[in-house]
Amino acid sequence: MRHVITGGAGFTGTYMASALSLRGEKVVIFDLDEPLATNNSVDFVRGDVRQHRDLSKLHLQHDDVVYHLAARQFHRGVPYRNRDEWFADVNVTGTRCLLEAISAGSTQRLVFFSTDMTYGKPDHTPINPTDVQQPIGPYGRSKVEAERLLMQASEEFGLHATIFRPRLIAGAGRLGILTKLFRLIQAGLPIPLIGTGKNRYQMIAVEDCVAAALAAVERNCPLGPFHLGSREPPTVKELLRELIRRTGSKSFLLPMPAIVAKHTLSLLDRAGLTLLYPEQFAIADIDYVLNTEGTTKHLSWVPLRSDLEIMLEAYMRHSESP
Numbered sequence: 001m002r003h004v005i006t007g008g009a010g011f012t013g014t015y016m017a018s019a020l021s022l023r024g025e026k027v028v029i030f031d032l033d034e035p036l037a038t039n040n041s042v043d044f045v046r047g048d049v050r051q052h053r054d055l056s057k058l059h060l061q062h063d064d065v066v067y068h069l070a071a072r073q074f075h076r077g078v079p080y081r082n083r084d085e086w087f088a089d090v091n092v093t094g095t096r097c098l099l100e101a102i103s104a105g106s107t108q109r110l111v112f113f114s115t116d117m118t119y120g121k122p123d124h125t126p127i128n129p130t131d132v133q134q135p136i137g138p139y140g141r142s143k144v145e146a147e148r149l150l151m152q153a154s155e156e157f158g159l160h161a162t163i164f165r166p167r168l169i170a171g172a173g174r175l176g177i178l179t180k181l182f183r184l185i186q187a188g189l190p191i192p193l194i195g196t197g198k199n200r201y202q203m204i205a206v207e208d209c210v211a212a213a214l215a216a217v218e219r220n221c222p223l224g225p226f227h228l229g230s231r232e233p234p235t236v237k238e239l240l241r242e243l244i245r246r247t248g249s250k251s252f253l254l255p256m257p258a259i260v261a262k263h264t265l266s267l268l269d270r271a272g273l274t275l276l277y278p279e280q281f282a283i284a285d286i287d288y289v290l291n292t293e294g295t296t297k298h299l300s301w302v303p304l305r306s307d308l309e310i311m312l313e314a315y316m317r318h319s320e321s322p
Helices: 011-022 052-058 083-091 093-104 138-157 178-187 206-218 236-247 258-270 293-299 307-320
Strands: 002-006 026-031 042-046 065-068 109-113 160-166 168-170 191-194 203-205 226-228 253-256
Touching (some): 083 138, 093 138, 191 258, 203 307, 206 293, 226 293, 236 253
Parallel strands (some): 002 065, 065 109, 109 160, 160 226
16 A cells, blocks of 8 residues: 655645654655655655646555645646636546546545635634535635545545645645745844734644544545644634743734735735735634534544644744854
8 A cells, every 4th residue: 555645745745654654554645846854765756746646656556545635726837817726637637647546546645735714705604514604705615626536536436535625734844925024033023914913814733634634534535625724713803912022022013904914915025025815814814713523433543732832943943044
C-alpha cells in the first residue's frame, strides 16, 4: 500500500509526508515542485494534477490511499481578472482529472482538504457541517465544485472520500496571510484591526490536520464532511495582545471601523494593490468558529494545539528566517 500526496511539496503535504514516513509507510509525493527534503521511504513524481499523462506516471492501484492537497490558494499570485477561472483550473479541473485516474486504477480511498470558505458569511456560530454553503468568492466556489465531484464519485464508483473543511491552517513554516502581521510585530508598529477585534477567528494546527487525515484513513475514509478547528479560540483582540506580550514587541492594536477598512481594502484590490483578498477581509470582523463535534465523534479526533501556540510557533520560525 502506498500513500500518494498530490501537492505533497506544499506546507500541509510536507507535514503529511513526514508523519507517514515516520510510521514506516511508503509515501509518494506528486507535485510540480520537488520537496525540499525527503528520505528513502518517500518517492517523488513530478507532475501536474491537470494532466492525465502526468497522473498516469503514478500507476494508481486498488490499495493506494490518495491525499488530494494540490490546489490554488490565495498565497500564490492570484491574478486581478478571471479569478474564478484561475482557481477552477486547478481546484476543479485537477480534481476531475485525478478522479478519472483513481477510477482507472480502482483506487478506493481518498482524503480531500476543502475549506471553511465554502460557507461564505455565516449568520450564526458555531458553523455546522450541514449548514448551507454560500461562498462569496472564487476560491470558495471552486472548492464547492470539487466537493461535488467527490460526492458524485462516491455515488458512481464507490470511492471512499473524506472531505475536510479546515479553518486557517497554520504552523511553523507557513506564513502567507500572517507574514504582514509578523513583520509589524517585529518592527514594533501598530497592528490594524478590521473592526473591534471582539470576534473569534479560529485556526487549526497543521499537525492536527495531519492527525485527522490519518484517523480518517484508519476508518476507511468516511465521507463527512468534517470540520477542523481549534478548541475554544480566543477573540482576535485577546490573541494578538497575548502574542505581542509573549514576543516582547512594542506593537499595539489599532481598531478600525470595519466598513471603512473593508472599503479601503476593496479599492486597493481593484487597483491591483491587494493587501487582503475579498474572501479574506469580508469575514475578518465576523465571529467565525466551526463546530468540530462531529469530527471528534466519528474520527475520535481532538485538536491538541491552541491558536496562541500555533501563532507563537509560526512567529518564532518567521523570526529565525533570513
